Amino acid sequence: MEHDFAITLDVGTSLANHTGTWRTFRPDYVHRLPPCNAACPAGEDIQGWLSFAEAGEYEAAWRALTKNNPLPAVMGRVCYHPCETACNRSQIDAAVGVNAVERFLGDMAIAKGWAFAPPTQKSGKKVLVVGAGPAGLSAAYHLAMLGHEVTLREAGPAPGGMMRFGIPKYRLPRDVLDAEVARIADLGVRIEYNSKVSDLQATIKEGGFDAAFLAVGAHIAKRAYIPAGEATKILDAVQVLASMEGAEKPLLGRRVVVYGGGNTALDVARTAKRLGAEEAIIVYRRTREKMPAHDFELEEALEEGVMMKWLSTIKHVDAGAITVEKMKLDEAGFPQPTGEFETLEADSVVLALGQDVDLSLLDGVPGLEFSDGLVKVGPDMMTGAKGIFAGGDMAPSERTVTVAVGHGKKAARHIDAFLRGETYAPPPKHELASFENLNPWYYGEAPQTLRPTLEIARRSSTFEEVVKGLDESNALYEARRCLSCGNCFECDNCYGVCPDNAVIKLGAGKGFKFNYDFCKGCGVCEAECPCGAIAMAPEEI
Amino acid sequence: MDDSTLTQQQKLKYYQKGTFTVGNRLVADEERSVQASAERSNALTSGHRACQGCGEALGARYAIDAAMRATGNDLIAVNATGCLEVFTTPYPETSWQLPWLHSLFGNAAAVATGVAAAMRVKGKKTRVVAQGGDGGTTDIGFQCLSGMFERNDDVLYICYDNEGYMNTGVQRSSATPPAARTATTPALGPEPGNVFGTGKFVPKIAVAHGIPYVATATVADLRDLEAKVIKAMGITGARYIQINVPCPLGWGAPSYDTIKLARLAVECGLYPIFEAEHGRITQSRKIRRQVPVRDYLILQKRYAHLFRNGVDDPRVQRLQAICDAHIEEYGLLGDDAEA
Incomplete structure (x- = not known):
């Protein structure tokens, strides 16, 4: 092509001009740890399962939830929800009613008969779990999902531990508890009632168990x-x-x-x-x-x-x-x-x-250490005796159902690694998504939905449940109040606000990526990201 | 104010999160903004030479993409001289992905009139958008613009208002706000910065021409901006939209604060957002979270002289009085602030 005087280039698009070379700061998509997840004693990915619930995908939400906690219907009633205390939304209007949505999902799972998908491979290892309270049930569930053969021995006539013999029916109806326990038993966990373990070492030996998890609770007043x-x-x-x-x-x-x-x-x-x-x-x-x-x-x-x-x-x-x-x-x-x-x-x-805890079953087990009437455990939940783990109220910690469920999960992961001769290393945690990481402008005002409660008159005469559940419309509303702290919810803001058209939309569920050929590093995307899922870092020059 | 003129685009209330965002994974594609679409035309594409965080580059893509969708991509743009022309089209490169024409600084409205006439003569349905900065619109191109209005020519004129001649080194224009420092209104002497004049608010002058449609918008409210452009493209005759586009360079603000500044300009009342049809104001966008003008000014170095030595200059209150007058005049406070 012939050029005019002083012109050396062909006529063409500015796409030849890679403005990315101007950049001194670089945006990256990140995941930050939502404060609800950070606060959950059971280690639930609350933001994760709420994101399914927001889309009306309740079964997917329930499956994501039960990856960490097999008792959502129980949890949605008895958990003291530290997630809600930590929720960033409380600085806008009121915390997201996580507990209410959890109960909605748990109740829906019972009503629809959703079952856990059993593992396809068996490990061939046998684990003894002592005590069918929240810690024991949680450990049994996670161990069974990991392919181990679990025997759960319970001294009492029915499962639940303090969930049954401590928490009144007006807070936790027993049919709910029974339904969630039955689902764990359906995984192949053998639960033996009225079967107190009085000599742990003898029981392990007789049963040929490769490891044991103790969660006998604290039943002595x-x-x-x-x-x-x-x-x-x-x-x-x-x-x-x-x-x-x-x-x-x-x-x-x-x-x-x-x-x-x-x-x-x-x-x-x-x-x-x-x-x-x-x-x-x-x-x-x-x-x-x-x-x-x-x-x-x-x-x-x-x-x-x-x-x-x-x-x-x-x-x-x-x-x-x-x-x-x-x-x-x-x-x-x-x-x-x-x-x-x-x-x-x-x-x-x-x-x-x-x-207090009845520690008599531990008589004669070598290596155990005790303090203040409790069994000492390491960060891996293992006691001083090799292969014997403990959790729940018998180990030192806060005594709540949710903490116990968390102990069960944690112990199960360490037991699984122990059975393979390995050590379980939890994945590194993301940086916390603080309120300062968010751009609250983008969240519409939406007050929390309060759960209806039983009239006072009926509360003094019956054991009917005091706090009622949400229906689908208000559970969906509540789930959609989630700010998705620290995790992209595909609002298209970064894609829209980039003055350089340097964000590539990858399609539903796939998120976005930056086109660093053209990104000038202005930082508008990071500033306008509602949920703090973009971070700017200095470029190496 | 008449609520019935609110278009569906403006009214659409998303779910509890994402009502104000560009898109939302939970709603159907047709309810999302043009900018949320992977198929948007990107009329102003990558590789342009605008500064980091340029509000004008953003505003122009927002507006022209919406006009492209509204016209089925049958659109010609005419550009005045200014930043937008210079940073998109340093010969032989161009960032425009539509037919685009540049003549002089002051004649964009007249050239657009001519293009519209040519299309009519040739029997084509091609629509015309003229665009320029505030210098090319409120000062240099004003005569041509007024003529285009008065003849009711079938052109949408879009003014990207960054409140000064930024391309040539940040000189004052008739759209520069009082007290703002520019190269020609330095922060020196007893009355530093731009004078408190009588003001020249071209959207109101456009309304006074009685043309079919006038609106103001900002890059901070995409859905409102798109709705107004789409509505304007559905109307025949002279139309005018003025978009507030913060300029990080000229305003002395960090590049990442572009949208935040546009938002604050609206929320403090300094930049009233409204629509007018045939000489009458039909509706205004309510303030959602009101802030004092100070919150807006203090983020910009062009107002730094108002906050020296930890003391607020009395002229901050004079600017607040302008905001208060806007709030009163345009009815900026009210119930549908949540809409």
């Missing part, structure tokens, strides 16, 4: 010395809540005093009201702010007419009455006696002062 007269009725919370599962309901009388400040104390007081007590009074030595029980449970209890006696200790129990001493908090926040006494009428006193 702590006692406190309280001077008591004759004909007084002093019970403990574990005994009261466990007997609720039998035919003979506990006889508590018209006026019940519960001693303690944890969730168990509230459970007992609320149970007493439902059994017909006119008064249920919780005596606690410190204040509401210092109470270990969760505030929403206290609120529900107060709504039901449970009364609180703050800053009080029980000094003496007589027939029909107790003497309490008023306390005051010292500067360090500890309760100190005041010398002022008061008498309360009481037909029975229930102690809810915490629980």
